[in-house]
Amino acid sequence: MTEQSAARTAIVTVDDDPGVSRAVARDLRRKYGERYRIVRAESGAAGLDALREMKLRGDRVAVILADYRMPEMNGIEFLERAMDVYPAARRALLTAYADTGAAIDAINVVDLDYYLLKPWDPPEEKLYPVVDSLLESWLADDYRPVPETKIVGHRWSARSSQVREFLARNQVPYRWYSSEDLEGQRLLEAAGADGMRLPLVITPDGAALVEPSDLELANRVGLATTPSEAFYDLIVVGGGPAGLGAAVYGASEGLRTVLVERTATGGQAGQSSRIENYLGFPDGVSGTQLTDRARRQAAKFGAELLTTREVVGLEVSGSARLVKFADGSSVGAHTVILATGVSYRHLTMPGVAELTGRGVFYGSALTEATSCAHHDVYIVGGANSAGQAAVYLAKTAKSVTMLVRGPALERSMSHYLVQQVAGMPNITVRNCTDVMAAHGTDHLERLTLRDSRTGVKETVDAQWLFVFIGAAPLTDWLDGVVQRDERGFVLAGPDLLTAYTRSSERPRLVPSGWPLDRPPYHLETSVPGVFVAGDVRAESAKRVASAVGEGAMAVMLVHRYMEKL
Numbered sequence: 382m383t384e385q386s387a388a389r390t391a392i393v394t395v396d397d398d399p400g401v402s403r404a405v406a407r408d409l410r411r412k413y414g415e416r417y418r419i420v421r422a423e424s425g426a427a428g429l430d431a432l433r434e435m436k437l438r439g440d441r442v443a444v445i446l447a448d449y450r451m452p453e454m455n456g457i458e459f460l461e462r463a464m465d466v467y468p469a470a471r472r473a474l475l476t477a478y479a480d481t482g483a484a485i486d487a488i489n490v491v492d493l494d495y496y497l498l499k500p501w502d503p504p505e506e507k508l509y510p511v512v513d514s515l516l517e518s519w520l521a522d523d524y525r526p527v528p529e530t531k532i533v534g535h536r537w538s539a540r541s542s543q544v545r546e547f548l549a550r551n552q553v554p555y556r557w558y559s560s561e562d563l564e565g566q567r568l569l570e571a572a573g574a575d576g577m578r579l580p581l582v583i584t585p586d587g588a589a590l591v592e593p594s595d596l597e598l599a600n601r602v603g604l605a606t607t608p609s610e611a612f613y614d615l616i617v618v619g620g621g622p623a624g625l626g627a628a629v630y631g632a633s634e635g636l637r638t639v640l641v642e643r644t645a646t647g648g649q650a651g652q653s654s655r656i657e658n659y660l661g662f663p664d665g666v667s668g669t670q671l672t673d674r675a676r677r678q679a680a681k682f683g684a685e686l687l688t689t690r691e692v693v694g695l696e697v698s699g700s701a702r703l704v705k706f707a708d709g710s711s712v713g714a715h716t717v718i719l720a721t722g723v724s725y726r727h728l729t730m731p732g733v734a735e736l737t738g739r740g741v742f743y744g745s746a747l748t749e750a751t752s753c754a755h756h757d758v759y760i761v762g763g764a765n766s767a768g769q770a771a772v773y774l775a776k777t778a779k780s781v782t783m784l785v786r787g788p789a790l791e792r793s794m795s796h797y798l799v800q801q802v803a804g805m806p807n808i809t810v811r812n813c814t815d816v817m818a819a820h821g822t823d824h825l826e827r828l829t830l831r832d833s834r835t836g837v838k839e840t841v842d843a844q845w846l847f848v849f850i851g852a853a854p855l856t857d858w859l860d861g862v863v864q865r866d867e868r869g870f871v872l873a874g875p876d877l878l879t880a881y882t883r884s885s886e887r888p889r890l891v892p893s894g895w896p897l898d899r900p901p902y903h904l905e906t907s908v909p910g911v912f913v914a915g916d917v918r919a920e921s922a923k924r925v926a927s928a929v930g931e932g933a934m935a936v937m938l939v940h941r942y943m944e945k946l
């Protein structure tokens with residue numbers, strides 16, 4: 382990092398006591414003032430304003446120090462909100478001795494890096510070593526130049542919304558401009574684009590791309606898309622929690638590991654607004670945060686992470702396993718872990734397909750939330766993912782109506798979420814309700830609903846519909862290579878034996894065609910050396926924790942397999 386770029390990087394300190402605030406800033410300036418800008422604020426709200434301003438200017442923030450005891454917004458609340466603006470900044474809490482309990486709790490809530498006890502004199506002993514180490518870890522792991530990708534799009538253009546979601550899920554910072562606003566029109570004009578084909582994406586180096594494909598975007602914004610080697614120890618297919626878990630364990634244990642993801646790492650979990658049942662996060666964690674950390678962790682250990690590369694085939698060639706891409710190229714490895722999860726099931730009613738991305742969305746609640754603020758929103762589905770989206774969207778939407786096929790939410794949703802839904806006054810739950818059709822010309826305008834108890838149909842005005850009606854594995858590309866159950870889930874270990882013993886007259890110890898004299902390992906598929914982890918596995922638990930756990934366990938079995946190669 383150059384001195385010039387460091388000059389725009391800030392260390393931010395927030396304390397409501399003006400004397401203390403000045404003293405912290407003075408001590409910080411003394412040691413770091415030449416290389417970093419020291420920004421101080423005297424309340425959480427003022428601190429957030431300063432962070433937002435810096436964000437707009439494209440400044441970097443390396444470290445944020447906050448006092449714990451502040452009126453209106455305490456230090457933990459401030460740091461939690463600061464993370465939304467600068468997720469990579471290192472965070473420390475200043476506490477009095479009596480508040481160390483709160484600081485320890487904060488380690489879970491805001492993933493606190495340190496807590497400092499007041500007073501911090503002498504700073505050489507108590508303050509600087511901590512700040513040095515925070516800066517060091519920020520520089521080592523998280524220093525990434527902030528690119529300013531601009532998207533000019535229209536809120537009812539399906540591709541505009543896909544591009545936004547693609548960049549957001551890949552943690553690529555972007556700024557959105559509506560093609561109807563003056564600034565958007567200026568950018569279109571500057572790029573010589575007529576606005577008929579949207580979005581226009583302007584990359585940080587000034588290239589203007591009209592309606593770019595995901596692959597084109599990935600290449601332009603610096604995401605890796607091509608394997609650097611022809612052969613690896615382990616190829617992980619899918620970058621959700623299971624795949625990321627496998628990549629972290631594989632790479633950290635010395636396996637040459639490449640992860641191949643068709644869109645953006647994070648999988649379904651990356652689309653969850655708040656995961657409340659993942660071990661170690663008693664106050665919940667957003668899926669984006671959790672999976673972004675996992676991605677960085679995998680990269681830190683040396684795993685190669687490829688995005689926008691869809692795997693379309695698997696071939697066995699002697700002891701090599703070849704994974705094939707749509708463009709005909711392939712990459713080989715000793716072992717493969719399939720972690721392709723499940724994909725949202727689509728509504729098949731008339732009008733829905735045509736309006737997808739133009740008011741009808743699958744799992745895009747996080748990226749579209751700002752666009753539908755103050756509007757009436759409909760959600761189809763009655764399971765946890767629908768409940769999470771309802772609670773999340775209800776914070777900004779005027780109203781949220783949940784359209785549920787069953788007679789009661791309690792049948793399909795976790796108790797804690799049913800309670801959260803019930804506690805939001807602007808959420809209405811309509812049980813026994815089916816969506817019959819979607820209507821609109823260039824975007825969703827109305828929905829036809831039917832009460833399944835009475836058969837009565839009704840048409841309602843609706844501009845926003847989010848669909849969460851379950852998911853299915855998309856595993857046809859494994860046909861004829863890897864055994865799957867009747868719904869497409871991949872069979873492994875003992876489930877393979879069950880599948881075969883059921884259909885054969887005499888019980889067999891191994892699946893047919895199995896070439897080894899040992900039975901498949903627990904997560905091993907019908908092809909030796911090809912393992913499966915997470916939601917795509919038959920009989921899997923469909924939870925983040927189990928997906929991560931299976932990713933780790935599959936790596937342990939990879940080692941066992943490779944020892945006997």
Ligand SMILES: Cc1cc2nc3c(=O)[nH]c(=O)nc-3n(C[C@H](O)[C@H](O)[C@H](O)COP(=O)(O)OP(=O)(O)OC[C@H]3O[C@@H](n4cnc5c(N)ncnc54)[C@H](O)[C@@H]3O)c2cc1C
Nearest residue numbers: 619621622623643648649650692722723915916923924925
């Ligand atoms: C909105 C929502 C909220 C949720 N909330 C919770 C919760 O609070 N707690 C909880 O425990 N669970 C929750 N879940 C479930 C949890 O997210 C999943 O169980 C978990 O993500 C499964 O992980 P996975 O890695 O097996 O699969 P996925 O997360 O589905 O990831 C699979 C990845 O593989 C990629 N892929 C698929 N096919 C290919 C291919 N051919 N080539 C390359 N890449 C491919 C996909 O793009 C995807 O990124 C939620 C799910 C949703 C949708």
